[in-house]
Amino acid sequence: MEEQSCYHCGDTIKTRIIFDEKSFCCNGCKTVYEIFSDNGLASYYDLDAAPGAAPGKFEGKYDFLSNKSIAEKLLEFNDGDTQVVSLYIPHIHCSSCIWILENLNKLRPEISSSQVDFPKKTIRVTYNSEGLSLKDLVLFLSSIGYEPYISLDDYEGGKKKIDRSIIYKLGVAGFAFGNVMFLSFPEYFEVNEFWLDQYKGLFRWLMFSFSLPVMFYAAQDYFISAYKGLRAGILNIDVPLALGMVVLFVRSTLEITFDWGTGFFDSLTGLVFFLTLGKFFQQKTYNFLSFERDYKSYFPIGITRITSEGKEESVHVNEIEKGDRILIRNEELIPVDGILINGTARIDYSFVTGESEAVHKESGDKLFAGGRQVSGIIEMEALKSVSQSYLTQLWSNDVFQTRKEDSFTSLINKISRHFTIVLLIIAFSATAFWAFTDVKTAINVFTAVLIIACPCALAMSTPFTLGNLLRIFGNKKFYLKNAGVIEQLAKADTLVFDKTGTITSNKKSSISYEGISLTAEEESLLKNTLRASNHPLSRTLYELLAEYDIKAPEEFNEVTGKGIEAVYKEQAMRVGSAEFVGSTGQTATLNTSVHISANNEYKGRYIFFNEYREGVENLFADLAPEYHLSILSGDNKGEKERLEKLLPKHTEMLFNQKPEDKLEYIKALQQQGRKTVMVGDGLNDAGALAQSEVGIALSENVNVFSPACDAILDATAFPKLLAFIKASKKGMQVIKISMLMSFLYNIVGLYFAVTGQLSPIIAAILMPLSSISIIAFTTLCTNLLGRKI
Structure with a gap:
């Protein structure tokens, strides 16, 4: 008989099995072909000739995965019905492998998503654990010719084998x-x-x-x-x-x-x-x-740790140790696995799973790193120290990456x-x-x-070139998501800045109060309401108010771009814009204001006298000859006159901008053919950051970074922004x-x-x-x- 190769795996056929007018070397290859054909994935074979691998026999080989303690070590994430695991698959070698492995959800409905990292030959699978166990997943992958290589030593902290x-x-x-x-x-x-x-x-x-x-x-x-x-x-x-x-x-x-x-x-x-x-x-x-890239380009994420004396201190996430009690505010990311101690927890695990629906948690429940708290403030106890590279992995998750031209x-x-x-x-x-x-x-x-x-x-x-620049920028406190950001920076001709928390400093504002004096009870509720928020004005006002006993609000809601509201023992507090708190007939002020209402009764407003960051005037003066500059602010025009004196003449300024207005402004610039860089605080600017060619979130050592941004700039390095852009251009040269x-x-x-x-x-x-x-x-x-x- 003329020698032939298997239609599925390409191996030489010894005992030919014919199915659907195609030749296979074994029943395993025929079965895989049937699975692909029955699920509308026959185009797998159009991408490459004989791209598959012959499936082997695996009876009993993966029985150890039925042991929950062993499976737990392999899982990246395990919360109720959803589990996430990364597996090393040596057989990944071509485009057809990537195609079939990223379409596993068409073969098994329990799998919600699968992402292949081709250089590392790994696949990250998110699946429903009720219908598919880890063992079943591994056996399924093996049955279609992609058997994972599992070494428990790797997951227990041992060194990976070096390819010699x-x-x-x-x-x-x-x-x-x-x-x-x-x-x-x-x-x-x-x-x-x-x-x-x-x-x-x-x-x-x-x-x-x-x-x-x-x-x-x-x-x-x-x-x-x-x-x-x-x-x-x-x-x-x-x-x-x-x-x-x-x-x-x-x-x-x-x-x-x-x-x-x-x-x-x-x-x-x-x-x-x-x-x-x-x-x-x-x-x-x-x-x-x-x-250098994997382990040294850490971005500055801080977290609030509660000391044994009950005081709050801001520390770097790398300083968190097992047993530490940490505070997670609204919209903050959970940096470590831990146990919820108190507070109302609604956790958005979209960083990990891609699913945006928040999960409700109660005291004593386990919380996983990568979740974002979206309902007020909570306290938790850390179960392990943080792995900064894991947070980098979350930030770089392909689920959130917008493919930009390279x-x-x-x-x-x-x-x-x-x-x-x-x-x-x-x-x-x-x-x-x-x-x-x-x-x-x-x-x-x-x-x-x-x-x-x-x-x-x-x-x-x-x-x-770009890899070394990534490392250098990281050492200078400018942290980029990937190398493509450098090229986009070099092409930019327009820079758009948020005002509050970006060109203004949260740590140097002075504040005055106008209105009805707050009672001690109302000021305590205001303090505890602000404690749960990460908005720059909230943090500044929180630091100014006197110390009160910590009382976590029973209800908490933060409306992006408008304000926050909380309820504690039937006492309601609203903080934000005049419209949000229900104020009417208030005289306008030329400065940024935060309005207060208690139990639907308007109390007054805190007026902020902004202090701009050191080096802002020089930075804008240096940027003006080469770039179109804009300031977008959610505040009123109170600072316009001062900004006109501080910034170059042709700087465009827009006030009373809602988050959606900022996004539309970026789109309008892009329709004019401009390449935009948006610099914001990462809170109200997520849409604009994601839309721009490069979105830069400025960090004041708070744990609120967003997948919407392409880069994180430490606030202390803000005056060096032009130097980073120039280095990007030189890098292209x-x-x-x-x-x-x-x-x-x-x-x-x-x-x-x-x-x-x-x-x-x-x-x-x-x-x-x-x-x-x-x-x-x-x-x-x-x-x-x-x-x-």
């Missing part, structure tokens, strides 16, 4: 290269008597033997990658490299077999050794930058896509030309061209220069290769050196940019 395969391959290639060079000495020095008479054949076949592990082990990654690319109809960069190695090996084997010459085994083993060495250094460098990446992808085709045309044309004069030179030219011209340096310029360097390198290298002046082994040395030189150039330039901030 590249080190082993480097060792094999280096050992073989050294020995082949040694055995080639008689040929190099033309020791004819000794060489020709006795040991020529032995030495040549020894060189052949040393090249075998190099060809079939050390270089296997290039052949596997080239094969997968060709199978998917893609000419990736590993195709010419693999082709060059095959030509060298076949030509060399023929030469020693028919005694035509000594072959090119030294070039072949040297080529693989230097390519592997270059890959090793590139990997080490990239891992270093990834480490022109450099798309440009490089287009170049790389056509690069291999052009390279092969040049290689074959040059070889054909030399074949008429010197066959040996033709072979050298062919392999040298395939090796020397590589878009690796071109492809590395963008991630290394560094990328352009490094791309130009890469092109010049390829042009010069191709010239010497095509003209026969470059040997394959020299090309193998120069290729990784070009990539490393680009990395060194971008790192040096970005470090210099960082020093200027």
Whole structure:
């Protein structure tokens, strides 16, 4: 019978099973095909030829997942019916894998969402635990050919296993290269008597033997990658490299077999050794930058801890320890797993699950990190210390990411896509030309061209430049969600600022009160109402009022852009705008005001005399020549005259702006073709932050960051905003220069290769050196940019 491959997994068929006019190697592959077809997912096979893996037999293999204590260690989130788990799946290798794994909800309705992290080969699954247990989920994934790799050591704090395969391959290639060079000495020095008479054949076949592990082990990654690319109809960069190695090996084997010459085994083993060495250094460098990004770019999230004396203190989340009693205000994020002690808890877990419906919790219930309290103030006891990288993961969750244009990446992808085709045309044309004069030179030219011209340096310029800038910005207290934000910052021509809590400082405002004096009971209720809010004016007024016993409101509601209301023992309090508290006929004031009503009776207002942040005047003066500037404020025009004196003449100012008005203003600017950066406090500005090309939330060390923003700027670094934007622009210039360097390198290298002046082994040395030189150039330039901030 003619040899055939399985329609599902691509393996060679030994016992053929035919179903739906297609051939399968086993019942498992046939069953998976049936599942996909019955659920309308047959287009899985259109993305790639034989993309699946043959499912194995798993009886009893995952019984340990039925143990609740073990399953709990694997789960990221477990609250009632909803569970979230991240699983490592080694078989993820192509676009079809991503497609099927992100459409699991069509196969199992209990799965609400699944997101693949392709570089890490992990999948994050959110599912209903009533209809699908963790064990069932793992068995289901295994049954469709995506068996997870589960190591409990990883989840118990042990170190993940390091992939040392590249080190082993480097060792094999280096050992073989050294020995082949040694055995080639008689040929190099033309020791004819000794060489020709006795040991020529032995030495040549020894060189052949040393090249075998190099060809079939050390270089296997290039052949596997080239094969997968060709199978998917893609000419990736590993195709010419693999082709060059095959030509060298076949030509060399023929030469020693028919005694035509000594072959090119030294070039072949040297080529693989230097390519592997270059890959090793590139990997080490990239891992270093990834480490910097994953663990050092923490944004400044603070939390309120209640001391043993009952006092409140603001601390960094990294200082939270197991057993600490912490205070979570309205709209704050829960940074650690803990137990609810008191207060009315309604937790929005959309950060974790993507589901926005809030969950009601009672005293004694477990609360999970990543939930947002949306109903007043609560107190909880921490069950563990915080992992800042987990909060970074929540902030970067793909559920909340708006895909924004990344022109450099798309440009490089287009170049790389056509690069291999052009390279092969040049290689074959040059070889054909030399074949008429010197066959040996033709072979050298062919392999040298395939090796020397590589878009690796071109492809590395963008991630290394932007990756290093991410790290530098993080060290300077400017925390970006991803590298694409830098490119958007560089393109910006318009900056829009919120006023209260953004260009004004919460810590330096002075306040006066006008109206009926509050009783001690009313002022106590006002203090406890403000205690639950995170609005900048609320925090400022809260700090000013006298100390009172802590009494958590029985009811609490915060209306974005309007005010807050609370009830305690039938005593009602409203704080906010005059309209919100029911005030009529009040004389206007030229300053920001917060109005108070108790039990539906208007009491008076607190008038704020704003103090602007240090450096605001200089920052706007520096921004004015290059950028269109705007101020959006929810307050009245009381500060307009003062702002006109403080800020440049052409700064546009809009007052009495509701959150929806700010959003529409950003949209109007974008319709004019402007690239906008919105800077706000992250509370009333969420819509505008999400709509703008770059949304920057200013942080005063409060635990209210939002997935709507693209960056978080520490308030102390606010005067450096222009410096960050300039560094982003310079970073784009560094990328352009490094791309130009890469092109010049390829042009010069191709010239010497095509003209026969470059040997394959020299090309193998120069290729990784070009990539490393680009990395060194971008790192040096970005470090210099960082020093200027």
